[in-house]
Amino acid sequence: MRFIILFLFPILCFSQTDSIFIRKIYDEALLRGKAYEDLRQLCKDIGPRLSGSSEAQMAVEWSEQKMKSYGFDKVYLQEINVPHWERGTKETAWLRTNRGELTKLNILALGGSIGTDGILTSEAVEFKSLDQLKEAKRSQVEGKIVFLNQPMDAAQIQTFKAYGLCYGIRGNGAVEASKLGAKAVVIRSLGLPTDHNPHTGSMHYEENVEKIPAGALSTQDADLLSNALKNGKIELILEMDCRSYPDAVSYNVIAEITGSKFPNEIITFGGHLDSWDTGEGAHDDGAGVIHCLEALRILKELKYKPEHTLRVVFFMNEENGNMGGKSYATWVKEKGEKHIAALESDRGGFSPRGFGCDGTDAQVKFLQSLAPNFTSYDLHVFEKGYGGVDIGPLKESFPGIPLFGFIPDSQRYFDFHHAPSDVFENVNKRELELGAAAIASFVYLLDLQIK
Amino acid sequence: MRFIILFLFPILCFSQTDSIFIRKIYDEALLRGKAYEDLRQLCKDIGPRLSGSSEAQMAVEWSEQKMKSYGFDKVYLQEINVPHWERGTKETAWLRTNRGELTKLNILALGGSIGTDGILTSEAVEFKSLDQLKEAKRSQVEGKIVFLNQPMDAAQIQTFKAYGLCYGIRGNGAVEASKLGAKAVVIRSLGLPTDHNPHTGSMHYEENVEKIPAGALSTQDADLLSNALKNGKIELILEMDCRSYPDAVSYNVIAEITGSKFPNEIITFGGHLDSWDTGEGAHDDGAGVIHCLEALRILKELKYKPEHTLRVVFFMNEENGNMGGKSYATWVKEKGEKHIAALESDRGGFSPRGFGCDGTDAQVKFLQSLAPNFTSYDLHVFEKGYGGVDIGPLKESFPGIPLFGFIPDSQRYFDFHHAPSDVFENVNKRELELGAAAIASFVYLLDLQIK
Numbered sequence: 064m065r066f067i068i069l070f071l072f073p074i075l076c077f078s079q080t081d082s083i084f085i086r087k088i089y090d091e092a093l094l095r096g097k098a099y100e101d102l103r104q105l106c107k108d109i110g111p112r113l114s115g116s117s118e119a120q121m122a123v124e125w126s127e128q129k130m131k132s133y134g135f136d137k138v139y140l141q142e143i144n145v146p147h148w149e150r151g152t153k154e155t156a157w158l159r160t161n162r163g164e165l166t167k168l169n170i171l172a173l174g175g176s177i178g179t180d181g182i183l184t185s186e187a188v189e190f191k192s193l194d195q196l197k198e199a200k201r202s203q204v205e206g207k208i209v210f211l212n213q214p215m216d217a218a219q220i221q222t223f224k225a226y227g228l229c230y231g232i233r234g235n236g237a238v239e240a241s242k243l244g245a246k247a248v249v250i251r252s253l254g255l256p257t258d259h260n261p262h263t264g265s266m267h268y269e270e271n272v273e274k275i276p277a278g279a280l281s282t283q284d285a286d287l288l289s290n291a292l293k294n295g296k297i298e299l300i301l302e303m304d305c306r307s308y309p310d311a312v313s314y315n316v317i318a319e320i321t322g323s324k325f326p327n328e329i330i331t332f333g334g335h336l337d338s339w340d341t342g343e344g345a346h347d348d349g350a351g352v353i354h355c356l357e358a359l360r361i362l363k364e365l366k367y368k369p370e371h372t373l374r375v376v377f378f379m380n381e382e383n384g385n386m387g388g389k390s391y392a393t394w395v396k397e398k399g400e401k402h403i404a405a406l407e408s409d410r411g412g413f414s415p416r417g418f419g420c421d422g423t424d425a426q427v428k429f430l431q432s433l434a435p436n437f438t439s440y441d442l443h444v445f446e447k448g449y450g451g452v453d454i455g456p457l458k459e460s461f462p463g464i465p466l467f468g469f470i471p472d473s474q475r476y477f478d479f480h481h482a483p484s485d486v487f488e489n490v491n492k493r494e495l496e497l498g499a500a501a502i503a504s505f506v507y508l509l510d511l512q513i514k
Numbered sequence: 515m516r517f518i519i520l521f522l523f524p525i526l527c528f529s530q531t532d533s534i535f536i537r538k539i540y541d542e543a544l545l546r547g548k549a550y551e552d553l554r555q556l557c558k559d560i561g562p563r564l565s566g567s568s569e570a571q572m573a574v575e576w577s578e579q580k581m582k583s584y585g586f587d588k589v590y591l592q593e594i595n596v597p598h599w600e601r602g603t604k605e606t607a608w609l610r611t612n613r614g615e616l617t618k619l620n621i622l623a624l625g626g627s628i629g630t631d632g633i634l635t636s637e638a639v640e641f642k643s644l645d646q647l648k649e650a651k652r653s654q655v656e657g658k659i660v661f662l663n664q665p666m667d668a669a670q671i672q673t674f675k676a677y678g679l680c681y682g683i684r685g686n687g688a689v690e691a692s693k694l695g696a697k698a699v700v701i702r703s704l705g706l707p708t709d710h711n712p713h714t715g716s717m718h719y720e721e722n723v724e725k726i727p728a729g730a731l732s733t734q735d736a737d738l739l740s741n742a743l744k745n746g747k748i749e750l751i752l753e754m755d756c757r758s759y760p761d762a763v764s765y766n767v768i769a770e771i772t773g774s775k776f777p778n779e780i781i782t783f784g785g786h787l788d789s790w791d792t793g794e795g796a797h798d799d800g801a802g803v804i805h806c807l808e809a810l811r812i813l814k815e816l817k818y819k820p821e822h823t824l825r826v827v828f829f830m831n832e833e834n835g836n837m838g839g840k841s842y843a844t845w846v847k848e849k850g851e852k853h854i855a856a857l858e859s860d861r862g863g864f865s866p867r868g869f870g871c872d873g874t875d876a877q878v879k880f881l882q883s884l885a886p887n888f889t890s891y892d893l894h895v896f897e898k899g900y901g902g903v904d905i906g907p908l909k910e911s912f913p914g915i916p917l918f919g920f921i922p923d924s925q926r927y928f929d930f931h932h933a934p935s936d937v938f939e940n941v942n943k944r945e946l947e948l949g950a951a952a953i954a955s956f957v958y959l960l961d962l963q964i965k
Contacts, residue, residue: 089669089671090669093668093669094668094669217544217545217944218540218541218544218545220540220890220891220892220948222944255944256943414865414923414925416892439671440671441671441867441895441923443894444892472865472892472923474865474942474944474945474948475942475944475945478942491925491926491929492707493668493673493706493925493926494925494926497671497925
């Protein structure tokens with residue numbers, strides 16, 4: 064695995080030729096772009112597309128056809144196995160006060176949760192964090208429904224950091240509550256606004272810990288429940304008939320332009336095709352896959368002949384298993400391919416801010432050397448950071464490979480993430496197009512400057 | 515007029531104390547902010563508020579009350595005269611083909627336009643720019659309705675630049691068309707998306723050039739009309755009963771915290787309270803006035819004692835006359851005040867990018883010296899630029915005064931600008947709050963570092 068950056072002439076990092084070509088990329092994206100219409104089709108003609116669902120299969124077929132229509136050198140599928148979980152048809156939550164007053168709450172089961180097996184009624188007990196729950200006595204929790212009410216910290220400027228700080232209540236809430244004998248867990252949605260939209264997402268169970276149902280309340284209803292608990296005992300009445308099915312066959316969808324000098328040296332860039340089963344997966348991660356598809360289309364349209372093979376991967380199953388990312392990393396290693404860099408877009412279709420690099424100091428410096436190319440396009444973040452869930456496993460297959468993450472503005476992301484509001488209408492056309500142009504430009508520079 | 519920057523210790527530009535205080539500003543804005551609710555009231559309880567309208571008067575009263583409720587040292591009004599134009603109740607446009615087919619078009623009269631005096635029907639003639647119209651022969655134009663169909667250039671990364679390039683068709687279209695004998699002018703709306711929303715805005719007439727009616731078609735309908743013209747003659751049928759009334763009395767609304775060391779040295783910051791009479795003036799410029807109000811509230815809430823007098827001005831009549839800005843600059847000069855800097859927010863309530871400075875090289879350098887304070891808040895644009903329409907006249911009253919303009923992300927601005935879609939729902943809470951925090955921090959640093 065070679066990763067040597069040519070610093071022979073500083074001009075290499077910002078040449079007139081590059082500048083002109085990048086301007087052409089932006090013109091193509093903004094004046095003749097296909098990104099917005101392609102995202103519309105994915106969101107509106109197909110819609111949400113959870114792994115294992117019919118819609119996910121439709122999305123695979125749509126993606127393959129779309130890639131073929133753009134005339135790339137190769138378009139093919141990688142078969143993988145994915146979990147198959149379905150939300151079912153019953154999903155309700157009611158709050159009952161000790162005076163018998165009932166209020167309906169907005170709830171979404173967490174992905175992977177078992178159902179309630181009929182109606183489950185029990186007293187609610189609130190904790191403000193996972194740590195607070197862990198410190199509780201069994202007598203406080205046993206037989207009850209644990210309510211994990213940890214708000215995302217609005218003071219964090221980087222919203223993904225606020226998300227990370229709350230992630231535990233969703234991922235580990237069921238296990239920790241079950242260890243203390245709880246019957247179920249409901250969490251405050253991991254969303255920043257106070258509104259009626261619940262945000263789903265993945266959770267996990269552990270062997271030897273009894274599985275209990277888990278759901279997310281809208282932030283508004285979490286406040287309502289919390290306030291009600293201040294006035295006395297509250298019962299929650301839950302019914303969810305979600306369940307898991309045997310693993311299903313699915314696919315990563317792949318398109319590439321073959322490298323003219325180093326066809327066996329691959330630059331992978333992509334996002335994930337699957338989405339949660341609510342909303343339309345517009346920002347998460349319809350925007351990401353369309354960014355990358357559009358970037359490859361633009362480079363082809365401009366008749367760019369890459370030195371290395373440029374490969375777009377629409378990964379399947381990022382949301383609840385990452386089987387697409389894991390299988391891809393193993394598969395390409397077994398095939399004897401050489402992977403020299405990878406990039407992921409999985410932070411939404413917002414106005415671009417820059418790129419992060421999960422790599423060595425030298426690789427981060429290389430990233431920073433590209434910054435001048437983007438100044439006039441308002442990109443300013445070029446720093447050590449995170450690549451993405453899908454491309455993460457490539458690190459094990461190709462030690463030393465730099466992973467890059469596209470960074471758009473994050474302020475609106477957690478309004479929509481995993482919620483019914485993650486729909487096409489909440490993606491702005493220009494912001495989406497600018498993301499595709501930034502990624503196309505970045506991949507172009509990578510191809511030229513990685514040796 | 516003194517403007518000397520202390521560069522005795524570089525640490526002055528980025529001190530621990532400043533850093534801690536700015537973090538407190540952001541915490542107040544994001545955790546206990548009033549900006550979003552205040553903007554909701556202005557947009558929903560009052561709504562659009564064109565100069566001279568009852569709603570503008572309601573907005574003045576609401577603003578004064580709101581400022582008083584925050585307990586600033588002084589709250590007062592400056593009386594001014596403003597133009598008074600009303601859209602009326604009739605505003606329709608139809609396209610008729612030579613086969614007699616009729617299609618209704620979405621139109622808004624331009625602000626200040628005369629009406630059509632009943633139904634006006636005439637052949638349409640298209641020009642792609644104001645220059646193309648100016649080069650036309652009288653025989654091409656006389657007796658017709660001129661259609662100025664110049665799209666905003668989507669390839670411009672800075673959308674305000676694209677706006678500037680098209681501004682002429684709106685501002686001068688009627689005069690140039692009239693000079694060649696046109697009966698009316700319709701323009702393609704100055705908006706970036708292709709949609710059904712017309713965008714209004716100011717236009718002007720000239721003495722000795724006959725006044726003709728002027729309207730803006732939605733971009734979608736401009737395309738429709740342009741396509742129809744490719745297939746033969748098209749008649750436009752216009753009816754608009756907009757008209758001007760005698761000037762009205764109105765007010766700039768002013769709040770201040772008196773300077774502890776230099777009470778007669780003023781830092782003015784504000785936006786404009788008036789808006790076009792369509793939509794709710796949410797981004798233009800509800801966001802701007804609320805940014806500044808919230809900034810002053812935060813500084814007061816944090817018990818900051820400014821050295822100079824910090825004054826927020828809600829200017830009236832930026833949209834069609836700038837009588838607020840002009841009158842203010844004259845009035846404060848006459849009162850013998852010393853103005854040491856001014857800032858305006860009039861580019862919407864989007865995610866902050868930075869500040870521009872209309873000033874000398876030294877003043878721009880001073881601006882740039884503040885940049886490190888904002889790095890962790892994702893602000894990165896600190897450059898020579900534009901202040902704002904309202905504060906512009908201060909340059910004449912106080913030669914050498916630096917004018918600063920707040921710069922948020924501009925990609926979505928021309929989706930909404932002067933259109934029915936400029937409503938509260940299209941402003942994001944966090945983005946608005948981050949703007950208020952950025953401005954509060956900036957004013958704090960100005961107060962400390964301008965001597």
